[in-house]
Structure formats: structure tokens, C-alpha cells
Amino acid sequence: MKIFTLIIALLAFTFAFEGEAQQHKQYQQGEPIHIAATVGQELQLMFPEPVKKAVHEQDGRAWVHSLISSTLYLTPKQRFSERLLFQGIESKRMYVADMSASQTPTESVVKIHIESVRSSNHGKKRTNQHKKAVVTPVDLVQFAAQTLYAPDESLVEGVPGVRAVKIESKTLDRTFYRGGDYQAKPYGSWSSSGVYVTAVEMQNVRSAPLEWSVCNVRGRYLSVAPHAGTETPILNPDEAMMFYFVSDEPFLIAAERQGVSCQP
Structure with a gap:
């Protein structure tokens, strides 16, 4: 049993595919990953690699969950707004997820990507990274x-x-x-x-x-x-x-x- 030793803070911005019943999140330094969930509905949060999750005081109270390799299965029991922390087992990347749950219906699958799947965003992402140095x-x-x-x-x-x-x-x-x-x-x-x-x-x-x-x-x-x-x-x-x-x-x-x- 152990928690992370040296970590890299990794932040993200969001984008969506038309015609797909799932949320897509882009891994990028800058801002936390914002994830919406629905009370009583299981959410599948899919990482681009196997991860481990930091213990949170709301585990078991505001939600129930299981983590299998690179996928977190989480079902909110009530409304909440919390920050959850994950770390890539091999890469040691730190994923910071600002998650909220409400009664509003949302997609039940969220995928986090390392590389942008929209080539048009690639140049913009590189430009933004050069504009602002991120302190980890x-x-x-x-x-x-x-x-x-x-x-x-x-x-x-x-x-x-x-x-x-x-x-x-x-x-x-x-x-x-x-x-x-x-x-x-x-x-x-x-x-x-x-x-x-x-x-x-x-x-x-x-x-x-x-x-x-x-x-x-x-x-x-x-x-x-x-x-x-x-x-x-x-x-x-x-x-x-x-x-x-x-x-x-x-x-x-x-x-x-x-x-x-x-x-x-």
C-alpha cells in the first residue's frame, strides 16, 4: 500500500464528437478534466492507460465505484462536486478530475485521450503550450x-x-x-x-x-x-x-x- 511519491500535475480541456453517445476529454496541461455524471447512473471513465486512484473521503458515501485496469466504474448516490485524483501506473502521469453529479442526464461513457483526435486542434494545442509554462x-x-x-x-x-x-x-x-x-x-x-x-x-x-x-x-x-x-x-x-x-x-x-x- 502506498500513494504517489513524485507526481506530475496533468490538466485537460474538453471536446466532443458529433454523433457519438459519449464524452471525449483531451489530456493536456492547463486545467482540470471536467466530468459530468448522473445520480443513479453508472459512469465509465476510460483512461488511456492503467491507473490507480487516490483514496477520497467521499468514497462509499457519495458514490460507489470499482477500478479495473484503465476503466473506473462509478455510480453517484447523490449530488456532489469533488476533485478525484488518478495516476498512470507506468507513465506516472497525474490525472486531476473535477467530477460533479446531478439529476441531469449525461453520457455514460467518458474517454480521456493523450493525443488530440482532431487534427485541427493539434496546432492550436502546441501554440497554447508555448504561450504559458505550466508549473507542476x-x-x-x-x-x-x-x-x-x-x-x-x-x-x-x-x-x-x-x-x-x-x-x-x-x-x-x-x-x-x-x-x-x-x-x-x-x-x-x-x-x-x-x-x-x-x-x-x-x-x-x-x-x-x-x-x-x-x-x-x-x-x-x-x-x-x-x-x-x-x-x-x-x-x-x-x-x-x-x-x-x-x-x-x-x-x-x-x-x-x-x-x-x-x-x-
């Missing part, structure tokens, strides 16, 4: 790591649009890590395009070496990346390591969300 969560994580560890400020690669976010630098409640094995303290936070990255130092406060696990972290995040070459570093007693928490809301709000940051 990976950019934010790299920027945070360089800001904290670069031996000289001149070595920090500039990222357009990134701003520092004020965050109180005090030790978090021990319940932040299930079992209280690790003590956590924020060191800095940055944001761009509604995505936040927060550097948090976590220290092993037990008397024995412990494997750190994202499954024990409280809150809701897009990803958590340790400053190490492994997703599950082992820290000795009193040893500390920096971790980068990526979220779509300020860190202290995300950290108060119920549950732990893991998916089956």
Missing part, C-alpha cells in the same frame, strides 16, 4: 529541495509563479504520524497554481530504527516524497529527514483531514 508539483518539490539544501542561492533554479506561503514552524501534534513514532515540524511552504508543497522534517523519537511509512501519515495529499532514494526510508533513533507534502490546499488544512494517506 514536481517543479515545486524540486524547488523546495533546492531552496533548503543548495549550497548557494544562485544554484536554485527559478520557477515562474512560485510564491512562499507563510506557515507556523512548530512541532505538530504527535497524532500526525499514527502511533507517535515520528515527530513532525514544518520548515517551509510554497505554492503555484493552487498546488502547495510543504517541507516537513520528521524525526524518529523511538529507541529503535523504524521504517517510515506514508500509510501512517494523517491527512489528504496529492503526494508525499521523502528526501531519500526510497519511498520507505529507515531512520535510526533521533535521526531526522525532510519530507515534501504536496496538496491542493494549504498544508495545515490538508493535515487536519480524516484518515491516512494510503490507498489499497
